Amino acid sequence: MHTPPKGKEWDVRQTLAVLDQRYAAQEPEEILLPALPIIDPHHHLVGRPHDSYLIEDFAADIATGHNIVATMFVECSAMWRKDGDEDLRPVGETEFANGIAAMGASGHYGGALVNAGIVSYADLRLGDKVDRVLDAHIAAGNGRLRGIRNRAFYEPLVGEFGSLAPAKDLMRGVEFRKGLARVAARGLVYDSCHYHVQNPDFADLARAVPQATMVLDHVGSPLGVGPYASRKDEVFADWKKSMLALAACPNVRVKLGGLGMPFSGLGFNNREVPAGSEALAAAWAPFYKTAIDLFGVDRCMFESNFPPDKQSASYATVWNAYKRIASGCSQAELDSLFFGTANKVYSLAC
Numbered sequence: 001m002h003t004p005p006k007g008k009e010w011d012v013r014q015t016l017a018v019l020d021q022r023y024a025a026q027e028p029e030e031i032l033l034p035a036l037p038i039i040d041p042h043h044h045l046v047g048r049p050h051d052s053y054l055i056e057d058f059a060a061d062i063a064t065g066h067n068i069v070a071t072m073f074v075e076c077s078a079m080w081r082k083d084g085d086e087d088l089r090p091v092g093e094t095e096f097a098n099g100i101a102a103m104g105a106s107g108h109y110g111g112a113l114v115n116a117g118i119v120s121y122a123d124l125r126l127g128d129k130v131d132r133v134l135d136a137h138i139a140a141g142n143g144r145l146r147g148i149r150n151r152a153f154y155e156p157l158v159g160e161f162g163s164l165a166p167a168k169d170l171m172r173g174v175e176f177r178k179g180l181a182r183v184a185a186r187g188l189v190y191d192s193c194h195y196h197v198q199n200p201d202f203a204d205l206a207r208a209v210p211q212a213t214m215v216l217d218h219v220g221s222p223l224g225v226g227p228y229a230s231r232k233d234e235v236f237a238d239w240k241k242s243m244l245a246l247a248a249c250p251n252v253r254v255k256l257g258g259l260g261m262p263f264s265g266l267g268f269n270n271r272e273v274p275a276g277s278e279a280l281a282a283a284w285a286p287f288y289k290t291a292i293d294l295f296g297v298d299r300c301m302f303e304s305n306f307p308p309d310k311q312s313a314s315y316a317t318v319w320n321a322y323k324r325i326a327s328g329c330s331q332a333e334l335d336s337l338f339f340g341t342a343n344k345v346y347s348l349a350c
Helices: 016-024 055-062 091-105 124-141 174-185 196-208 232-247 277-295 315-325 331-345
Strands: 037-043 046-048 051-053 067-074 113-120 145-151 189-193 214-216 252-256 300-302
Touching: 037 300, 037 331, 051 055, 055 067, 055 091, 055 113, 055 315, 067 091, 091 113, 091 124, 113 124, 124 145, 124 174, 174 189, 174 196, 196 214, 196 232, 196 252, 232 252, 232 277, 252 277, 252 331, 277 300, 277 315, 300 331
Parallel strands: 037 067, 067 113, 113 145, 145 189, 189 214, 214 252, 252 300
Antiparallel strands: 046 051
16 A cells, blocks of 8 residues: 655664764763663664674674663564565565574574564454455464564644654544554553654543554654654653553553664754763653553553664663663662563563
């Protein structure tokens, strides 16, 4: 029904090689709680000319000190099939992610099970006809497919940010909701990527399809750019109100991450000298701590969102920031936020 977006999913203003050089020039931080087991439930891998982040790159980031046990690959229009049935073209990404998972399982790239779970893309506007796409993904995933994600970013004054199906009322569409019901019928999780102004639509969707386990990516992507740049207090209040409504939906879970991307307006991606984990934690804590307070640790999970968040900080620094934010938590709460919630939601059996 459509082709992958021509632009990149994330707005990389510098090459990853340049970013690595920036972080290498920083004084390395001591790794906090180095033994704490972590499932990274949200990252991407992509191989395109001049735009590549593959298992070698990710493994190097993982090897910087935190105890990453397993990871979840999330769709980013990587390696779609060039030809054939248009609806089935995204299955190529599952084939790619599963091949990477086999590489990770070999142990040649470190101890983490890279791509232990896979979240792919299917156009839910197909309604009941999405069944054959889901079945093809399941077959290609070789037991690793855990969910389906739709990027639904829509805010005309900001931009679509790589949305595959931008539409004002995408999540309210009848066929879209039928498609989501088919995802739930297979025991798959649904991930959603959208701006905070769309959280009411997401809440309505969660109430309309209560049998679906739904994950809100990037803590609802609160906007801090364009017309929102000068309205930070208002944005936070609106975001919090919408998150309170989502917390009342028992089928919704939240990923804590993504604020390293430019849409947040926090500006860490533009610094000449990268910020340390203390500065990141101070800026991110109001959002992540509020989400934890509203949803509880059993419904929240920290995510790296690499490499998009690499625009603002190194992998080691991001996880140190998260550990600072969660410093007041008990051991059981830490286990949920960094491992248990992701393990349970995505049925990883780690």
